Amino acid sequence: MERGAILLVAAVVVFVAPVVRGTSHLSFANDTQQVNVTRAGCGVTALCVDQPGACDPAGNGTCLFASVVAGPPAAPNGTDLYFKLRGTSKGYVALGLAVNATEGTSELFLCGQNSSHGTFFFRTMQRNNTNAALTPAERRVTQIRGLVRGDVIECEFNVPGVNATDTRSSHATTTFSILLGTGPLNGSTLGPFNVSLISGPLNVADPSSNVPTTPSPATNATATATATPSGASSVLLSHGEQHTAISYSSPWML
Template structure:
């Protein structure tokens, strides 16, 4: 059965900092498509895929991820708009890390929930890069405007991640290694993350850093900046607004 879900989130308050919890209310609506294409690759967004040059809008197997950045605002960092498409009976995931061999990876999981009629499931987790055989650990990270769809074993999702920074200094850094991969999910337990692609260090604010350009959307603009470091969360207090859509995912 094909299931398509959109997560519309009205946040009363979200405060992101180590050990601090947030409050959010979620609702679900059906019949919302998620369309992911290569349009804008190398012009407005960094794109990665395996196999090479596969078509995320097509019917063949394609594990595809893209990242578009907003203007960097020090010291809070940059907002990332992420697209992810892959084939899995469990989950597909995109990870951001400074060094895939040590430290941690912030992992964003889009899954097929087999215990709930194949519905869409989203969670933020953290991967221990030194112990890759273990399952990722659910962790808090503010994510907004989450949309996801499941058609058979094809999982598509898109979402925004505010305040991403590769360093804890007052500058805003956007150089990360991007990981794409898959794992198992039985509706309750996430399996280990199996890496299918490791981009190596990329400046996510430079859309042409690794992919040949395609046509850009109308009125598209790009920005560039670069640095290196580690993934950090910054404290953020959102004003009350009925237009705010965000979700705090708990361990």
Template sequence: MERGLILLVAALVVYVTPSVQGTAHLSFSNATVDINRTGCGVSKLCVETPNDCDPAGESSCLFVSVIATRPVAPNGAMLSIELRGDSSGYVALGLTVNASEGATQLFICAQNSANNGSFFFRTMDRNNSDAALTPTETRVNEIRGMVNGTMIKCEFNIPNVNATNLRTSHVTTASILLGIGTSNGTALGPFDIRLNSGLLNFADPAANVANVTMPNSGGAVQPHAVLLLLSVLSLPVMLRA
């Protein structure tokens, strides 16, 4: 039976320890998080595995869509995210410049099996060298999420995304990692990478090329030789090459 409680967070800075979710004003609604392929390649950039799977269907589909606003100095751009996947723990979007070095910033949508499969949201940094996860502070707003069995759907915005030392046109260029992991409601297991998109310009809905699907493991991903720094305002740790 679909759980109708949808987590709505108007605006917050998410800060978590391994056992405590960041505090915020929460409200609940019976609205549905509707994620589909409408607009893919035209108004939003879509990345998924398996290729061309349907996030609105019942079959397994790990899917993310990204809409990037035009960068405005000095605040950069805002990314509007839709994320859908199947997991008894969590599904996550990773943003990184180099998936084998530096860090990946993870945006995690999860269910708490110890609390009737309720939805929760966290942000973490993943060390790309040893895959270790570290709680981080990230500004995220308009979070909406729901759980139906193992299906997890969520929407959220990442404001003030900036690049440094490069032209404004590169503000929204990074690699997308999609994956899943385990959760016992307090601790999160390793991020199991299922797909690495390679470098994409989020401002171009048609930027996605052939996806590189990863093995069913958290193994290393080939590096991308690009000097780019993507930062999110109020993050103590920058995505770094």
């Protein structure tokens, strides 16, 4: 009961006084207004997810976009992840990480605006993936930056020591489903998280994890074989790639 009260008080402090820059588990960058969310590096240096697909976060539309860059693994403590998030809402936009998006819990990172002040705030929450209930969570997040322009909310933040398995494991893993969505702000209370996108399991440390691959058409392979001169040997290379979904039965730790 005492711990629950502490979490509740911490959550209220973050909302009512965002300029105080949150509680001890959150730390803001000095240049909080220096936010630049673009598609630069998608599929090469950053893993990107968006709704609608291939939308432009640098434009003025309703693009809901997130990118993540992973630092080097540091088992057994996990991997540092560097996020950029952009969306439109009068309340908040949020990104979630889940080992299993249909059961267990997701860790949510919320970037929002206090509409009465036009100021930015940041929250960490836990989502029950079965009933969608939100509860406060004190997840350490560093280098938080945020910018509000009308209904457009942009933010950047670092999440240290991410691990999809028990942190005592000798091998940290970084395969998660990513959730993107928005929610309202009802006075001083967060409204429900409305999910717009749930990705399949993605290795967030691999920028190309969700880049579609195109197998070589069978007709091309047949034509190549037919065109091979008599008596010559040929090797047909398949550039297709199959991805196997990985599921985890153990709870994940952030």
